[in-house]
Amino acid sequence: MHVPLLDLTAQYAKIKEAVLAQVNEVLDPQRCIGGPKVEGLEKEIASMSDCAFAAGMSSGTDALLNSLMSLEIGDGDEVITTPFTFFATVGSIWRVGAKPVFVDIDPKTYNIDPSLIEAAVTAKTKAIMPVHLYGQMADMDPIMAVAEAHGLAVIEDAAQSITSTYKGRKAGSIGTCGCFSFFPSKNLGGIGDGGMIVTNDEKLHHRLMIMRNHGMEPKYYHKYVGGNFRLDPINAAALLAKLPHLNDWSGARRQNAAYYNDKFKDSAVQTPYISPDCETIYNQYVIRVPRRDEVVAHLQANNIGCDIYYPVPMHLQECFVSLGHKKGDFPESEKAAGAVMALPVYPELTDEMKDFVAETILSFLG
Ligand SMILES: *Cc1c(COP(=O)(O)O)cnc(C)c1O
Numbered sequence: 606m607h608v609p610l611l612d613l614t615a616q617y618a619k620i621k622e623a624v625l626a627q628v629n630e631v632l633d634p635q636r637c638i639g640g641p642k643v644e645g646l647e648k649e650i651a652s653m654s655d656c657a658f659a660a661g662m663s664s665g666t667d668a669l670l671n672s673l674m675s676l677e678i679g680d681g682d683e684v685i686t687t688p689f690t691f692f693a694t695v696g697s698i699w700r701v702g703a704k705p706v707f708v709d710i711d712p713k714t715y716n717i718d719p720s721l722i723e724a725a726v727t728a729k730t731k732a733i734m735p736v737h738l739y740g741q742m743a744d745m746d747p748i749m750a751v752a753e754a755h756g757l758a759v760i761e762d763a764a765q766s767i768t769s770t771y772k773g774r775k776a777g778s779i780g781t782c783g784c785f786s787f788f789p790s791k792n793l794g795g796i797g798d799g800g801m802i803v804t805n806d807e808k809l810h811h812r813l814m815i816m817r818n819h820g821m822e823p824k825y826y827h828k829y830v831g832g833n834f835r836l837d838p839i840n841a842a843a844l845l846a847k848l849p850h851l852n853d854w855s856g857a858r859r860q861n862a863a864y865y866n867d868k869f870k871d872s873a874v875q876t877p878y879i880s881p882d883c884e885t886i887y888n889q890y891v892i893r894v895p896r897r898d899e900v901v902a903h904l905q906a907n908n909i910g911c912d913i914y915y916p917v918p919m920h921l922q923e924c925f926v927s928l929g930h931k932k933g934d935f936p937e938s939e940k941a942a943g944a945v946m947a948l949p950v951y952p953e954l955t956d957e958m959k960d961f962v963a964e965t966i967l968s969f970l971g
Contacts (some may be wrong), residue, residue, distance in 0.1 A: 665786025
C-alpha cells in the first residue's frame, strides 16, 4: 500500500468543478490583478479570523516580511522568535535588517516558551514573532503580557494555523497582526503561492495595503519603499472555492489524529500534546520516536510518506553563523529537531491507510 504524506489530487477531485468555475470568473473578464476575488477572500478570512481587516499577499513569507516593513522594523532592531520553525520566520526578520533573537521552545507543544521571553528583551527589541507550529497556537496570554509591558509589537506566524484557537480566540486576532500562508500543503492551500495578513489595526492595515503595491499612494507617488506583494486573483478565486470546506477538512485531520493517538497509546511513540487552551488544526501530525532516522527510513522503504519538520533549528543554520550561536544554546529545540517526525494526516486518509502507517511503526519499534 502506498500512503503519501499528502495527496492533493484526492481533495481536488471533489472540488474541481467549483474551483474551475471560480477561476473562470477571473479569466473570462481578464481581471488578472486585484479585483473582487481578492477582496472577497480578504473579507471571508478577516471574518473567519475575528479580525476587522485582511490584506492578501503573494506568500506567507511576504506576509511576514511586509508586516515587519510596515511596522518599520529594520536596522538595529531585535525581534524575538523561536529557532524551531520554518526558515521564513527568521529569514524575514533577517531580510529587513533586524536581528533575530531566539528563545527556546516548550518541549511539549514545540511552541516558544513564554517564560523565557522576558529575559531576551533588550532596549533594541521591537517585536515578538511567535509561531503557531503544526496547527496549534502558542501560549499567547503570557506573550502578550511581556509585549504590553515593553511596548512591543506581536506578529503571529500563523502560516500553519488558520482558524486555530487559543482560549476561544482565533489565530491572528490576538497579536498586532497575524500572517497566513496558502502554500498548497497548508490546511487552506492555494493553486500556487499566496498569503494574507489579518489585523484589527486600521492604520497598520492601510500601510500593509500600500506596501504590497510598492509603497504607492496615490498612483506613481511613493512615500515608502514597498514591494510587489500582491495576491493573484486566480489563486484567490480557487481559495474561495476551497474555503467552505476548510472546517470539515480540519475536523477530519483531528479525527485522523485521534485515530493514531489511540493506536499509539502505551507504545514508545510520543503523540502530540494539545493544550486544553487550544484547538489545533493539525497542519502536521508530529510524533517523537526513539531511533527516529531509522523509523523514517523504514517508513520510506514501506512506501509511506513522512517528513521531519524541522531537522536543523534556525540558530544552527549556516546562513546565520554570524549570530554566533553554537550547539547547546537552545537544547529543547535541538532535541526536538533530532526526534520528531510527521505522519500523513490529510483528510482523505482511509482507516486502512492509517492502520498500515501505525502498524508499520509499531512493529518496527517492537
Ligand atoms: C509555510 C510557512 C511559512 C511561509 O509561507 P509561504 O507561503 O510558503 O511563503 C512561514 N512560516 C511558517 C511557520 C510556515 O509553515
